[in-house]
Amino acid sequence: MILGGTEFVGRATAVEAVRRGAEVTVFNRGRHPAPAGVTSVTGDRLTLESLPGTWDAVVDTWSGAAEAVERTARLLKGRAGHYGYVSTRSVFRLDDPTRLVDAEEAGYAGDKLRGELATEEFGGPVLLARAGLILGPHENIGRLPWWLNRLARGGPTLAPGPRDLPLQYVDARDLANFLLDSAAAGTTGPFNVISESGHTTMGELLETAAEVTGGRAELRWTDPETIAAAGIEPWTDLPIWLPPGELHDFLHGGDVTDTLAAGLRCRPVRETIADTWAWLQSLPGEAPQRPDRPAVGLDPAVEAKVLGE
Template sequence: MRVLILGGSGFVGRAVADEAVHRGHDVTVFNRGLRAVPAGVTTLTGDRLGDLSALEPGTWDAVVDTWSARGEAVRRTAELLSGRAGHYTYVSSRSVYAGTEHEKAEDAPLVDVADEGYAGDKLRGELGAAVFDGPVLLGRAGLILGPYEDIGRLPWWLGRLARGGPTLAPGPRDLGLQYIDARDLAIFLLDAAASRLGGAFNLVSVPGHTTMGELLDTANEVTGGRAQLRWVEPAVIAAAGIEPWSQLPIYLPPGELHTFLHQGDVTKAYGQGLVCRPVRETVEDTWAWMRGLPGDVPQRADRPQVGLDPQVEAKVLGE
């Protein structure tokens, strides 16, 4: 296929570009030209909220759009590429569902389109993609992990465990996790584009694909086994004022929000062939990527840094 990736150098976009190149596709990426892309890829330079002139000529079989900010940018490209592309994929988010009170399937109610946060941006992106004049796939991803992660969640845990010593591990250790490796997301999206599949899909593993215990035990082993995991109950974490998800990345205690994020309905995606690799492969490959970096792990400027202050961790473990 002739594949156009709107993005293509960051986390998910890079995974899609790598997979597309691996398959032998003719790959073009459109971005600001600030980061490296895979060898053999054609780069068009522009700005999603500004100059799109580089996209005015050309035709493609498939477009993959990884934009995550103002939804108007998606509408602009969907309109511009109508009639010149065969399929449009927008990488959305399960955050578009309204409420967190239960597991969500694709037909669940959505947030208010006027929502000013991330969920609203993603929903407006979905509505923008809908103006495309061909099949549109809405990939509602959940938690995404894997190499090239620029949010910092799994990289923070790997870095923390590599430092070793007593380490706060948020319990219970059998708490189920639901996520997707960016490379498995890329595989599904490119397969869907090839078959011109349309509609919304929750793209994340089955609930309980791994557990907090398996994730941290594996990460500790992979990084050298120097950490002593100290499992701490959710009530102790809450009493210490530690914020799940941001200060303890990936983790949410049992409850409504955990149910929403880690027990989503993925029947539809698995029925279309979604496959998620074992957690060990994600952990090992992310650590290998981190160790090969010439400097710090990249961090998206539009996302806050995650992680727990060492002094707060030591105080909780001391108590």
């Protein structure tokens, strides 16, 4: 059973589970088409009163209020063998990554931590998959798709440095594999589900993406000080990128020793980039965008001004 199952991580998990020969049920609000080979059940988790059936494993990708996690975990108690909840490394405090944020904290981090706590209602084996930056085909946040479309347009392109800046992320399909493998093995507890720090660099990411999209872009590596002086926001105006410093170290320096030992395997960055570009080219229109997340990307006029100066 996949709670979600039609977008990004949920879709990747459903597709992989079907490929492995599993009987897959996806439960969601029916706003997006489900992958081939699954049984779809439509409903609203916030008002759900029953969820009949039994399952070997459940994967939960919910990112909103923890009430939904608490409700489904309680309803599935005794009727599923394993509960995998996709959480986030944002549950850790920025100033002390060994400690969790306050359970009363508002916003995304607080919702995810409360979701983790709500899985206790399941009363059985629970995996907390604390993902970091997630990339890959069917991304509905727009980070890697924005870069690929920008590089495909070609011409002088602002490339945020330093070029050797290490990145740490997980391909949605590798996250899906870890969730399914963990369910089969009965793995429990919290794991930072991301690649090793430095799995790729900003330079390798953009240079590979420029090559994959046709080689029309001229990367102009620009130092963080120049970018900041221009009022360009890391992460939002320039997706994926954070300048060296505390926030970068937090997001791209997580300890994954236990996760690798538990079986996480991360594909090369070129495969993630090439497959995402192939997916984008297959779409009849624009890439999907989550309505609860702001659009990302740099204003072309701002980019041109910085490069001109």
